[in-house]
Amino acid sequence: MxxxxxxxxxxxxxxxxxxxxxxxxxxxxxxxxxxxxxxxxxxxxxxxxxxxxxxxxxxxxxxxxxxxxxxxxxxxxxxxxxxxxxxxxxxxxxxxxxxxxxxxxxxxxxxxxxxxxxxxxxxxxxxxxxxxxxxxxxxxxxxxxxxxxxxxxxxxxxxxxxxxxxxxxxxxxxxxxxxxxxxxxxxxxxxxxxxxxxxxxxxxxxxxVESFDKFIIPATLSKYYVLVPSQVKEPYLHQILKLPKYDNKIGIIFVNRTKTAELIRRMLRKLEFRVTSLHSEMPQSERVNSIHRFKAGAAKILIATDVASRGLDIPNVEFVINYDMPADPDDFVHRVGRTARAGKKGDSISMITENDVVRILAIEERINDKLTLLEEVKDDVTVNEYLKVTTEAKRESLMEMDREGFGELKAKNKRKHEQTNSKSKKSKPSKKSKDI
Missing domain, CATH: 3.40.50.300 (P-loop containing nucleotide triphosphate hydrolases)
Known part of the structure; x- marks a missing residue:
């Protein structure tokens, strides 16, 4: 037809x-x-x-x-x-x-x-x-x-x-x-x-779609997890990105906060990765440019909050990393849905800390499947090869963000929004809104 x-x-x-x-x-x-x-x-x-x-x-x-x-x-x-x-x-x-x-x-x-x-x-x-x-x-x-x-x-x-x-x-x-x-x-x-x-x-x-929930995760998606201490997540991320199966491949790293996205972007650039980012504190022109750079292959890795998890058609994404685990299992589904599209193969890697157990159980129940341990990631390799250099890059990035006042505009806008809401609550609406 x-x-x-x-x-x-x-x-x-x-x-x-x-x-x-x-x-x-x-x-x-x-x-x-x-x-x-x-x-x-x-x-x-x-x-x-x-x-x-x-x-x-x-x-x-x-x-x-x-x-x-x-x-x-x-x-x-x-x-x-x-x-x-x-x-x-x-x-x-x-x-x-x-x-x-x-x-x-x-x-x-x-x-x-x-x-x-x-x-x-x-x-x-x-x-x-x-x-x-x-x-x-x-x-x-x-x-x-x-x-x-x-x-x-x-x-x-x-x-x-x-x-x-x-x-x-x-x-x-x-x-x-x-x-x-x-x-x-x-x-x-x-x-x-x-x-x-x-x-x-x-x-x-x-x-x-018939049996929608049962097949919500593509069969071509491999779902891995890595157990990491919450205080040293960055060196483990560095090791994952350097694994032969992901080195120089096209991927998205999802985080929960804009500050984390900016920190990871700066840190990975210091570690000589070709990265860009996408989050709510970026000017709109930079957000558009970031997406275009990633789609064109000028950047191999996109660090993003959940603004990139919904509906965006970004072809050829080979892996997705959940640096932070989402609170809502459906957000996990949307995130990993950025790879393994149109019958292609793809990997998702979830970095699980001691604080994420409840979230992981909810996710596995939602997708009706278990995540598999990514065995290539080794604790001793993280400590011996990645801990020192990654920690130094993180420290320099945090100092730069502090000097530039990253996050101050967001805090200012939040205060302004709270003041506007406070004023609107005092005035009654003139007309009752219609239903959907």
């Missing part, structure tokens, strides 16, 4: 052919016809299965029948994922001069407000920045949002968590009522919060 049989317009099929996309994936076959019929949709499938095309094609298809702005609003949890989605929309609509704007943090608010005022056909945004515009940029900026026909929540399980709740409520208070628009939720992890939306509306179409 081709895309034309799904109801996709000829011009879009020609664009897909030019992009060398010929056969629809499982989630595309299931969701595209239902969305074209006007149904709300919840789509669940593993990363790399083509979820963006599953919601993008029917939206573009309907927009072309009656071009107007702002037709669709796509919300996603991270800046990098927003940029990636916008690139795919732009490519799919290239023959129709589609106008797509990305509204994310780290960019000039005034310039963004002007872009929204020009009413692009589609807006791809992170909830926090769009909510800022709704509160501060005025009616001339946001009035186009009142006509939105499509609302997409990409990585819906993350967006429906408490951390995005207030921002989503502000957005739902501006866009049309749920009865006057189509709502499309897509996620690699179908949580109870996502499934609960089905109970609110019997007309919602739900597609969840």
């Amino acid at each position: 081709g895309f034309e049989e799904l109801g996709v317009s000829k011009w879009l099929c020609e664009t897909l052919n030019n992009m060398k996309i010929y056969e629809p994936s499982s989630i595309q076959k299931a969701c595209i016809p239902e969305i074209l019929k006007g149904k709300n949709c919840i789509g669940g499938a593993k990363t790399g299965s083509g979820k963006t095309i599953a919601f993008g094609l029917p939206m573009l298809n309907k927009w072309a029948e009656d071009p107007f702005a702002i037709c669709g609003l796509v919300l996603t949890p991270t800046r990098e994922l927003a940029i990636q989605i916008a690139e795919q929309f732009t490519a799919l609509g290239s023959s129709m001069n589609i106008r797509v704007e990305v509204i994310v943090g780290g960019e000039d608010m005034i310039k963004q407000a002007l872009k929204i005022q020009q009413k692009p056909h589609f807006i791809i945004a992170t909830p926090g920045r769009l909510a800022d515009h709704i509160m501060h940029s005025g009616e001339d900026t946001i009035n186009g949002l009142r006509r939105v026909k499509y609302l997409v929540l990409d990585e819906a399980d993350r967006l429906l968590s408490n951390s995005f709740g207030k921002d989503l409520q502000r957005i739902f208070g501006i866009i049309p009522d749920s009865k006057k628009r189509q709502t499309l939720l897509f996620t690699a992890t179908v949580t109870d919060a996502v499934r609960a939306l089905k109970e609110k509306d019997d007309k919602v179409f739900v597609h969840e």
